[in-house]
Amino acid sequence: MDSISLATFIQLLVTGISHGCLYGLVALGFVLIYKATEMVNFAQGDIMMLGAFIAFTLASGLGFAYIPVVILTILFMAAFGIALESAVIRPMIGEPPFAVLMLTIGLGFVLRAVAGMIWGHDEKEFDTPYSIDPLLIGEVSLDYEQLVVVGVTILLCLGLWTFLRFTKFGVAIQAASQNQLAAAYVGIPVRRVVAITWALATAIAGVAALLVAPLQLIYPGIGFVVGIKAFVAAIVGGFGSLAGALIGGICIGLVEQFVGYMFEGAYGETSVYVLLLLMLFIRPQGLIATLQRKKV
Amino acid sequence: MALLEVRNVESYYGPILAIRGVSIDVEEGTIVTLLGANGAGKTTVLKTISGALEPQKGTVAFDGDNVTALEPDNIASLGVGHVPEGREVFPFLSTEDNLKMGAFTRAAGDLEGDLDTVYGYFPQLREHRKLAAGFLSGGQQQMLAIGRALMLKPKVMLLDEPSLGLSPRLVQEIGDIVVRLNEEQNVTVLLVEQNAKMALGIASYGYIMESGRVVMEDTTERLAESTDVQEFYLGMKSGGARGRRRWKKRKTWR
Numbered sequence: 001m002d003s004i005s006l007a008t009f010i011q012l013l014v015t016g017i018s019h020g021c022l023y024g025l026v027a028l029g030f031v032l033i034y035k036a037t038e039m040v041n042f043a044q045g046d047i048m049m050l051g052a053f054i055a056f057t058l059a060s061g062l063g064f065a066y067i068p069v070v071i072l073t074i075l076f077m078a079a080f081g082i083a084l085e086s087a088v089i090r091p092m093i094g095e096p097p098f099a100v101l102m103l104t105i106g107l108g109f110v111l112r113a114v115a116g117m118i119w120g121h122d123e124k125e126f127d128t129p130y131s132i133d134p135l136l137i138g139e140v141s142l143d144y145e146q147l148v149v150v151g152v153t154i155l156l157c158l159g160l161w162t163f164l165r166f167t168k169f170g171v172a173i174q175a176a177s178q179n180q181l182a183a184a185y186v187g188i189p190v191r192r193v194v195a196i197t198w199a200l201a202t203a204i205a206g207v208a209a210l211l212v213a214p215l216q217l218i219y220p221g222i223g224f225v226v227g228i229k230a231f232v233a234a235i236v237g238g239f240g241s242l243a244g245a246l247i248g249g250i251c252i253g254l255v256e257q258f259v260g261y262m263f264e265g266a267y268g269e270t271s272v273y274v275l276l277l278l279m280l281f282i283r284p285q286g287l288i289a290t291l292q293r294k295k296v
Numbered sequence: 297m298a299l300l301e302v303r304n305v306e307s308y309y310g311p312i313l314a315i316r317g318v319s320i321d322v323e324e325g326t327i328v329t330l331l332g333a334n335g336a337g338k339t340t341v342l343k344t345i346s347g348a349l350e351p352q353k354g355t356v357a358f359d360g361d362n363v364t365a366l367e368p369d370n371i372a373s374l375g376v377g378h379v380p381e382g383r384e385v386f387p388f389l390s391t392e393d394n395l396k397m398g399a400f401t402r403a404a405g406d407l408e409g410d411l412d413t414v415y416g417y418f419p420q421l422r423e424h425r426k427l428a429a430g431f432l433s434g435g436q437q438q439m440l441a442i443g444r445a446l447m448l449k450p451k452v453m454l455l456d457e458p459s460l461g462l463s464p465r466l467v468q469e470i471g472d473i474v475v476r477l478n479e480e481q482n483v484t485v486l487l488v489e490q491n492a493k494m495a496l497g498i499a500s501y502g503y504i505m506e507s508g509r510v511v512m513e514d515t516t517e518r519l520a521e522s523t524d525v526q527e528f529y530l531g532m533k534s535g536g537a538r539g540r541r542r543w544k545k546r547k548t549w550r
Contacts, residue, residue, distance in 0.1 A: 168400070175386045175397045182384040185346060186444060187372035187401035 004261070007139035012257045018146035018215075020253020021153035025208040026230030027237065027245035028160070029201035035177040035240055036197040039089070039100050043108040045227015047202050050111055051077050051209030052218045053119050056126050066129050074206045081202030085195050108224065115220040123217035131214050149211045156207060157246060160200075164242075173197060229256075232276045238286020247287055251275070297360065299324040299484050300345065300452050305354030307344045314340040315508045317354070320486075322452060327478050327485040329495040329516070331529060332505035338488040339381055341505075342454045345486075346378040347371040359451065373401035377450030377483075381457050383437040385444070387430030391421055394429045394440055398447030413481075414443040417473055435466045442470075446477065452484040453477070459491040467491060471498050492529035496520045504529075524548055 004012070029044045041047075055073045058064045064072065088107065092100050130144040164170040176183040176193040184190050208226075216222060229252060237248025252272050260268020279286070300322040307315050315337040322328045332338050343349040345356050347368040355364045363371055372378070377398075386394050395414055399407055415422040418439040424432060429440055438458055445453055455474065459467040471494045477483045489495035496502060496516045504512040504525065512519070519525050526532040 168396075171389065171393055171397060172400060175389060175393075178386045178388055179384055181348065182380060182386065183397075184348065184368035185372060185378040185380060185384075186398050186448065187369045188397070189367070189369045191367075 005139075008261070010140050011142070012261055013254070014142055014146055014150075016254035016257035017250055018149040018253070019256065020233075020250035021149050021246070022208055022212050022215075022226065022249070023230045023233040023252055024246035024249025025153060025156070025204055025211070026226055027234040027249050028157075028242060029205050029208075030231060030234045031237075031240060031242055031245045032197055032201045032204070034234075036173065036194055037089075039092075039097070040104065041201070042101065042104040042227070042231070043111060044201070044205060045223035045225070045230060046108040046111040046115075047077070047080070047223065048205040048209045048212070048226060049115060049218075049220060049223030050080070051202075051206035052126070052213045052222065053115055053124075054206075055210055055213055056119070056124050056218055059126060060124070070210055073210055074203050077206030077209075078199040078203040081198040081200070082195050084202070085198040089198070090191075090194075108227070112220045112224065119220070121220060123219045126213035126218055128214045143215075145211075145214045149215070152207065152211060153246070156204070157242075160204075160242070169193075169196075229272055232272055235276060236279045236286060238288040241286070241288040244286055244288035251287075298322055299359060300486065301355075301357040302341065302345060303355045303357070305341070305344055305351045305356065307340050307349045307351045309340075309349075313508065315344070315505075318505070318508075318510055319354075320503055320510070322484055322486050323501075324451075324484055325478070325482065326501060327474065327487060327499040329487045329489055329499035329502045330505060331489055331492050331495060331502060331525075333490070335507075336505040337508040338505055339456055340508075342378065342456050342486070342488060345371075346376055346454060369401070372448060375449070375451035377445030377448045377453045379441045379445045379453065379455045379458065381460065381488075383434070383441045385429040385432070385437050385440050388428055390426050391429050391432065391440055392425040394444055395421070395447050398444035399449075401448060410447055410449070414446055417446075417476070418443055435462050435470075438462065438466075438470060439473075442473070442477075446481070446483075450483060452486060455485060455487045457488055457490060459489060459494060467494055474498060492525065496525075496530075 026044055026048055030041065033039060033041045051073055054076050055069055058069045058072055059066070088103070092103060128145070130148055132144060134141040134143045135147070164174055172183070172188045173193055173196070176188055176190050180190050212222070212226065230249065233249035233252050234245050235248070236251055237244025237246070252275060255271050255275050256268045259271035298321040302318060302320040305315060305318045306313065318337070318341055320330070320341065330338050330341060340349065344351050347363070347366050347370070350365040355362055357363065358371070358374060358376060363374065386397065389397070392411070395411060396407065399410060420436055421439055421443060424436065429437065432440060442455070442458065458470050458474070462470065474485055474487065475498050478485055487495055487499060496519060499516050502514065502516045502519045503510050504519070
């Protein structure tokens with residue numbers, strides 16, 4: 001183990017937070033869908049992968065400029081979420097949770113296989129206008145890609161919070177997630193709310209895809225790795241809390257980077273799951289516990 | 297023609313027949329009560345009216361339109377305010393947000409004025425308007441559930457056991473408020489109760505349900521005088537010497 005210089009420390013910090021934000025964004029998708037429907041969508045990471053390939057195709061294959069790529073990818077992902085909900089998820093309402101769980105795991109496999117067939121298994125690159133030389137502050141060199149991840153995540157979360165807290169439809173989404181029957185009785189169209197929640201979750205996965213694509217190479221398995229870590233993030237944060245998902249994601253990103261630096265690279269990967277185990281032993285309700293309040 | 301007409305409705309929970317051939321009329325401007333023991337099917341009737349359950353047979357008509365098996369949110373937007381059993385507030389939303397959700401089906405309109413009206417009936421809710429509804433007491437949650445339904449500006453309010461788990465004083469208070477809502481806000485009420493004393497006191501007409509069927513219906517004065525109702529629902533003993541009362545005494549409709 002080496003001692004860390006300040007420059008390295010700051011660099012690890014930024015890398016950790018930016019990776020953490022990505023996990024957090026995918027975890028937001030987990031939590032949104034879980035809160036609205038009590039289903040855990042294990043395909044969330046693979047949905048993000050799909051978004052990355054869509055962005056890649058729009059940019060490299062069809063030659064769109066960056067801004068249209070961003071808009072079209074997000075719109076496509078939202079539409080994909082609505083289609084997925086009505087075609088695959090809605091018929092499963094009333095089935096045992098285990099069946100739904102298996103369905104979403106299977107969906108992940110299908111998405112990976114289909115992506116492999118369409119785009120192949122070799123790695124693709126996705127460039128953005130901000131994929132330029134890193135920003136140098138003294139000895140610290142910061143990638144713009146990472147800074148953009150952090151910035152966009154903050155903006156997205158603020159936007160989401162404002163929407164859920166202050167708009168009539170946002171509050172209705174919260175209401176429907178807390179008590180579906182009562183929501184229907186006051187006239188909230190619960191089915192439409194659920195469909196829109198899925199669209200929101202997949203659109204956020206699309207944003208995560210646009211952010212992860214320039215950082216890493218795109219390949220069909222990318223969503224699986226990110227998805228599992230995001231799931232850990234959601235548990236560490238306390239499943240059911242949106243803020244918790246983000247905080248959990250950042251915790252995991254930081255632990256992964258610092259442990260990976262201080263020991264060998266492989267320990268960084270492992271540390272995520274050690275953190276999960278520790279969390280389940282010490283504070284199973286997660287950092288921000290909502291479930292214990294739910295006994296009302 | 298009655299505001300709410302339930303005709304020969306049969307509803308199932310999976311394979312289990314919960315109510316059979318139930319017909320109920322609720323005239324505009326009245327308070328009608330539906331009495332019965334646990335499992336008699338009272339809640340099922342309300343769920344069928346508000347669209348949460350689809351009846352296998354029979355029809356529900358509201359305000360002259362057939363609303364059988366419409367989606368619950370459609371039925372709510374027609375002016376049916378359902379106050380479900382066990383309050384069912386939105387626990388993490390503030391009291392005020394709960395009330396605002398009650399007005400979901402209406403265009404923005406005069407939300408503040410309506411909130412004031414609800415707070416006028418339930419001053420305690422104003423005190424706690426920023427508090428998450430899950431932290432309210434049982435009585436306050438019941439008031440919130442009624443207030444939330446009131447925000448819909450309902451033509452008819454379906455009240456499912458508002459006295460459940462409340463102290464006798466609160467039961468009285470809720471009963472008084474239901475009467476005031478009926479008179480002042482012109483809300484027609486279908487009141488499901490196990491507390492027959494309160495319900496017969498405020499309603500004008502009553503139905504009695506047992507094992508999924510309506511076994512008796514009449515004005516509440518006559519119901520209150522019926523020996524069966526007195527003995528089985530109001531807990532009065534039928535005079536008599538020792539030994540004449542049998543635990544499994546037959547009721548007239550059996």
